């Protein structure tokens with residue numbers, strides 16, 4: 074059976090580190106970085122990229138339009 | 148643009164499923180981290196793009212945290228004095244009935260200083276859409292109590308919690324508007340989870356369609372968070388909103404047209 078795989082792109086400097094995306098991700102793909110961006114926020118990043126299913130939940134709830142989502146079948 | 152990415156091989160144009168719409172400008176939103184205003188703006192922008200309304204839409208922006216809204220959505224705007232957006236939108240729509248006209252207002256704007264404008268525009272059945280962001284507080288000015296502040300809720304002007312005996316009862320403006328003959332579609336939604344984002348988008352899309360059919364006022368309340376005013380983290384504020392705001396302001400349609 075074909076597996077759905079996703080991948081996200083996080084625009085680091087726009088992220089405000091609110092964590093809303095992280096708690097909306099059903100697969101535990103996202104975590105907060107240990108370092109900060111130029112504004113001093115611990116930005117979101119795909120800590121477990123292989124888990125992403127491209128559902129776009131994270132992008133839908135991000136107040137700052139930081140995340141772009143891609144998805145494919147493999 | 149500095150980015151971090153997931154699996155690189157998947158990132159190809161043909162695999163794109165979600166990207167910020169270009170109706171949202173590249174300006175950094177002035178909102179606090181996790182504030183629902185940003186999400187509400189984005190889905191409004193998505194509907195404007197999906198419905199092809201960029202050159203037709205005229206928004207009326209409020210006074211409140213979203214006062215700079217005209218910097219964030221690349222459409223035509225008119226700024227209104229505090230609370231007066233429905234009166235300004237009335238004039239715009241009457242002069243330019245072919246345009247898609249809407250207001251975007253906070254609870255201080257819509258349910259306090261603008262109570263009269265809101266009620267009369269809705270009672271006249273002006274053919275406009277009103278987006279009402281209810282975070283139960285005056286966010287912009289430092290978290291003062293609003294008419295919508297919950298009983299017992301702490302704010303900078305009710306530090307021991309709102310005592311309804313001395314400070315009055317919360318005003319459910321959306322419920323009032325639903326009873327008015329001029330209102331056509333009245334609903335209460337939220338944007339804090341993906342499922343709620345989808346429902347709110349659906350509601351805005353309906354309001355767009357009703358305005359094209361000249362049906363009258365459509366009001367969409369979005370119960371939203373104010374992490375800074377509520378003094379919580381964004382994630383805590385969304386949980387608090389579910390547990391405290393939703394029982395008082397239940398989500399769902401208050402007035403649906405018979406179609």
Ligand SMILES: Cc1ncc(C[n+]2csc(CCOP(=O)(O)OP(=O)(O)O)c2C)c(N)n1
Nearest residue numbers: 210211212229253254255256284285286287
């Ligand atoms: C005529 C007038 N009165 C008072 C103010 C001060 N003021 C600015 S924003 C605001 C309340 C905003 O609250 P709300 O509409 O709920 O918006 P939020 O910031 O919570 O999104 C007040 C009272 C003003 N700018 N103009």
Ligand code: SF4
Nearest residue numbers: 098125126128129131
């Ligand atoms: S697209 Fe879905 S699975 Fe992937 S990071 Fe976002 S929420 Fe998680």
Ligand code: SF4
Nearest residue numbers: 088089091092094135
């Ligand atoms: S929701 Fe957006 S702003 Fe908040 S942490 Fe995630 S990517 Fe950053």
Ligand code: SF4
Nearest residue numbers: 178179182212286373
């Ligand atoms: S004060 Fe409240 S409503 Fe205003 S931007 Fe901050 S969190 Fe949002």
Ligand SMILES: [Mg+2]
Nearest residue numbers: 253254284286
């Ligand atoms: Mg408010």
